[in-house]
Amino acid sequence: MIRTLRILAANPLSLLGLTLVILITLAAIFAPWIAPFPTHNGAVVDFLNNNRPPSSHNWMGTDLVGRDIFSRILFAYQISLTLGVVVLAIAVPIGTMIGLLAGYIGGWLEMVLMRIVDVFLSIPPLVLAIAMMGVLEPTLTNAMLAVTAMWWPWYARLVYSIARGEREEGYVLAAEVIGAGAGHIAFREILPNCLPAIITKMTLDMGFVIIIASSLSFLGLGVQPPTADLGSMVAEGARYLPDSWWLTVFPGLAILVAVFGFNLLGDGLRDVLGVDE
Amino acid sequence: MSLLHIKDLRLGFKTLAGQVDVLHGIDLDIAAGEKIALVGESGSGKSVTARIVLGLLQETRTARINGTVQFDGQDINSMSARDRATLRGTEMSIIFQDPTSSLNPMFTIGNQFTEVLRRRDPKLSKADSHVRATTLLDEVAIPDPARVLRAYPFQLSGGMNQRVMIAMALANKPKLLLADEPGTALDVSVQAQTLTLMRDMVVQNGTSVLFISHNLGVVREFADRIYVIYRGNIVEDGPTDALFANPQHAYTRALMSAVPRITGVGIPEVPEVSDDFLAPRISHGDAL
Amino acid sequence: MTLLALNGLTKTFETPTGPVHAVSDVSLNVQAGECLAIVGESGSGKTTIANMILGILAATSGEIAFDRQTLSAKRSAKQRRRIQLVQQNPLTSLNPKRSIGASVRLGLDVYDIGKKSGRWTAVEAALDAVGLPGNMRTRAPASLSGGQRQRVSIARALACDPRLLVLDEPTSALDVLVQARVLLLLNDLRAKHGLTYIFITHDLAVVRNVADRVAVFQSGQLVELGETSQIFSAPKAAYTRQLIGAVPVVDAAELNLRNKLAEGV
Numbered sequence: 001m002i003r004t005l006r007i008l009a010a011n012p013l014s015l016l017g018l019t020l021v022i023l024i025t026l027a028a029i030f031a032p033w034i035a036p037f038p039t040h041n042g043a044v045v046d047f048l049n050n051n052r053p054p055s056s057h058n059w060m061g062t063d064l065v066g067r068d069i070f071s072r073i074l075f076a077y078q079i080s081l082t083l084g085v086v087v088l089a090i091a092v093p094i095g096t097m098i099g100l101l102a103g104y105i106g107g108w109l110e111m112v113l114m115r116i117v118d119v120f121l122s123i124p125p126l127v128l129a130i131a132m133m134g135v136l137e138p139t140l141t142n143a144m145l146a147v148t149a150m151w152w153p154w155y156a157r158l159v160y161s162i163a164r165g166e167r168e169e170g171y172v173l174a175a176e177v178i179g180a181g182a183g184h185i186a187f188r189e190i191l192p193n194c195l196p197a198i199i200t201k202m203t204l205d206m207g208f209v210i211i212i213a214s215s216l217s218f219l220g221l222g223v224q225p226p227t228a229d230l231g232s233m234v235a236e237g238a239r240y241l242p243d244s245w246w247l248t249v250f251p252g253l254a255i256l257v258a259v260f261g262f263n264l265l266g267d268g269l270r271d272v273l274g275v276d277e
Numbered sequence: 278m279s280l281l282h283i284k285d286l287r288l289g290f291k292t293l294a295g296q297v298d299v300l301h302g303i304d305l306d307i308a309a310g311e312k313i314a315l316v317g318e319s320g321s322g323k324s325v326t327a328r329i330v331l332g333l334l335q336e337t338r339t340a341r342i343n344g345t346v347q348f349d350g351q352d353i354n355s356m357s358a359r360d361r362a363t364l365r366g367t368e369m370s371i372i373f374q375d376p377t378s379s380l381n382p383m384f385t386i387g388n389q390f391t392e393v394l395r396r397r398d399p400k401l402s403k404a405d406s407h408v409r410a411t412t413l414l415d416e417v418a419i420p421d422p423a424r425v426l427r428a429y430p431f432q433l434s435g436g437m438n439q440r441v442m443i444a445m446a447l448a449n450k451p452k453l454l455l456a457d458e459p460g461t462a463l464d465v466s467v468q469a470q471t472l473t474l475m476r477d478m479v480v481q482n483g484t485s486v487l488f489i490s491h492n493l494g495v496v497r498e499f500a501d502r503i504y505v506i507y508r509g510n511i512v513e514d515g516p517t518d519a520l521f522a523n524p525q526h527a528y529t530r531a532l533m534s535a536v537p538r539i540t541g542v543g544i545p546e547v548p549e550v551s552d553d554f555l556a557p558r559i560s561h562g563d564a565l
Numbered sequence: 566m567t568l569l570a571l572n573g574l575t576k577t578f579e580t581p582t583g584p585v586h587a588v589s590d591v592s593l594n595v596q597a598g599e600c601l602a603i604v605g606e607s608g609s610g611k612t613t614i615a616n617m618i619l620g621i622l623a624a625t626s627g628e629i630a631f632d633r634q635t636l637s638a639k640r641s642a643k644q645r646r647r648i649q650l651v652q653q654n655p656l657t658s659l660n661p662k663r664s665i666g667a668s669v670r671l672g673l674d675v676y677d678i679g680k681k682s683g684r685w686t687a688v689e690a691a692l693d694a695v696g697l698p699g700n701m702r703t704r705a706p707a708s709l710s711g712g713q714r715q716r717v718s719i720a721r722a723l724a725c726d727p728r729l730l731v732l733d734e735p736t737s738a739l740d741v742l743v744q745a746r747v748l749l750l751l752n753d754l755r756a757k758h759g760l761t762y763i764f765i766t767h768d769l770a771v772v773r774n775v776a777d778r779v780a781v782f783q784s785g786q787l788v789e790l791g792e793t794s795q796i797f798s799a800p801k802a803a804y805t806r807q808l809i810g811a812v813p814v815v816d817a818a819e820l821n822l823r824n825k826l827a828e829g830v
Contacts, residue, residue: 174650180671192662538774538819549712549746
């Protein structure tokens with residue numbers, strides 16, 4: 001772990017990624033304490049102060065009802081990161097399990113599972129999420145559900161392809177000859193060899209989950225106002241471009257910085273963990 | 278004057294933990310037409326020595342090379358990368374351990390021959406190259422060369438690919454052939470045939486050979502002189518017959534006694550490592 | 566007594582270009598306590614036979630009997646236990662993501678050998694028995710040399726308490742000094758634990774010094790079977806003589822012997 005961090009830090013790009021991710025995470029965790037206007041996350045109005053450009057009072061300006069955009073972005077990061085973590089915490093184990101069993105056990109199980117995976121993968125991700133949200137109520141929980149549903153197949157496919165390769169390796173043969181069961185071989189022998197790829201993909205995916213979630217809320221299908229959310233903030237301010245540019249640009253940059261940070265970190269991890277796809 | 282003259286060659290690699298020294302001052306000479314074997318176990322430095330001679334390691338950023346490596350009077354270490362590249366494939370060539378994986382799977386044998394022959398003669402036409410390649414394949418006793426030229430490496434056996442490699446390596450009549458554990462990936466009988474063929478061809482062409490191996494038995498039947506390398510140092514050298522008749526260095530003796538004999542004398546107790554192996558170099562002098 | 570009996574063992578692979586007869590009607594007995602060498606070049610069928618004995622490949626026809634009990638590829642863990650394997654490639658035969666101790670421990674866990682609380686100690690003893698310090702058990706395979714890894718493979722196989730060990734080119738990937746030490750270790754262990762070895766190799770010089778009997782295979786067929794001393798003094802089959810003739814030799818005595826035996830090839 002320490003060695004991984006040291007090697008990451010040696011590469012300027014991945015160091016930048018790591019720094020950004022750490023900053024964003026800290027911002028999200030400590031938002032209630034570091035935000036200049038912590039109450040602005042909720043239903044607060046200040047029409048005397050609304051639609052103001054960036055100033056020393058409001059570093060990123062205020063929105064249409066007078067709330068401080070910088071504070072709202074910090075709280076919005078909470079939503080984005082929570083969504084990313086929860087989605088991955090559910091999608092990754094499910095996808096991994098399915099891919100692992102399909103890859104190692106093979107036979108009809110492999111056929112059935114991978115065809116199910118193919119069905120999910122054949123639906124454009126955003127379309128699937130939008131369809132689900134059309135049926136369900138637009139809440140954070142349901143948004144997470146929708147994104148999870150479209151995310152797990154990618155992990156199934158990744159782990160499946162690695163497991164299929166690893167099952168031909170000498171150490172798997174050795175375990176089979178010793179008499180170890182399929183469960184042991186899949187989870188204690190093969191799975192550890194899939195972890196570097198899974199971890200790398202998870203890091204890269206954080207950025208993508210944030211974008212998908214922002215897209216959903218941009219379309220009004222995600223978190224509802226007055227909760228601060230990067231996508232809906234961009235949506236609200238979009239029609240006021242280019243005059244009240246700060247309404248869109250800052251939340252947009254916030255998305256960009258988050259995605260950029262996770263991507264750089266993921267690329268760096270890929271080099272360190274020696275993963276090739 | 279030697280064709281290849283290596284004097285006090287030192288190699289180190291710069292790593293995060295400091296410099297790791299791999300070669301500690303190698304001296305080695307190959308005269309024109311001589312067949313030299315460099316014998317050692319894994320980690321001895323024999324393969325990196327070959328790479329330095331070929332000019333491949335000089336471009337690695339982390340490599341620190343000192344000492345003299347002179348090929349045909351020219352200093353390899355101080356040449357430009359481009360000049361070194363010009364020598365490869367023309368004056369110097371190499372054959373590797375696993376013939377099938379050393380040939381490009383995407384191109385036919387014929388295409389690969391054309392590529393090789395064009396190193397010497399860039400304007401060579403495909404037709405001419407086909408003719409030359411056919412002659413070369415005949416020389417390595419490949420029946421039906423036309424079929425082989427049309428084939429891809431994976432369609433041919435290991436033994437066939439090894440002969441193709443030998444033919445390609447000698448196609449441009451190089452002065453020095455490097456062979457890195459040739460034939461170890463092949464069956465014993467095929468290996469024996471291939472090495473006999475290689476020996477005949479180099480003798481016929483007057484090519485010098487640097488034969489790298491860990492197999493003393495194979496080397497005994499091939500080389501004129503042998504250098505034994507241990508952990509980056511030459512520990513013993515001499516004409517083949519003299520060395521085998523009277524090995525003197527503790528490491529050489531350990532190697533020789535550890536090789537299993539078909540006379541069935543058993544496996545002796547030899548140490549894997551020993552301080553005696555670090556004893557200074559013993560030289561048997563020149564052959565008659 | 567006969568520990569392993571092969572009777573009319575055959576394996577045919579159906580390929581797009583037609584059937585491949587990898588193993589044809591092989592019958593031989595392996596005696597308890599002996600070291601039987603299986604010798605052949607590529608395509609001889611030696612690996613296929615090993616895979617059938619180990620139960621990872623089903624035979625097309627014929628019978629395998631271990632300790633007088635017929636075995637098929639579908640065998641229980643209990644049946645697997647007594648026949649273990651040491652592979653050729655020391656690097657790929659160990660899980661790179663598990664410590665060598667964890668790899669050695671596998672057999673102990675699968676067969677519930679000894680008390681759980683004492684298993685790490687047993688692992689250390691197993692490593693010690695193959696000449697590795699017990700405290701190495703936390704190391705990763707990548708940090709070990711080829712010879713050390715092969716010793717770990719041997720320890721892992723022995724942890725199951727087997728009776729028959731199939732050794733598939735166990736020293737072919739090792740340097741000559743390391744090979745000598747590992748061969749000596751294998752000899753010791755066989756004597757100490759009363760093991761039976763099936764030693765698969767292409768290296769006749771090794772065979773001469775470790776095997777009691779030799780079975781020579783060519784294109785899936787058993788060409789010659791005999792005591793080692795007899796094979797290397799009066800080989801009957803032309804193929805055997807051809808193989809001997811191709812062995813690289815190191816001293817004059819060997820050269821004489823080789824020339825004598827390979828005469829007429």
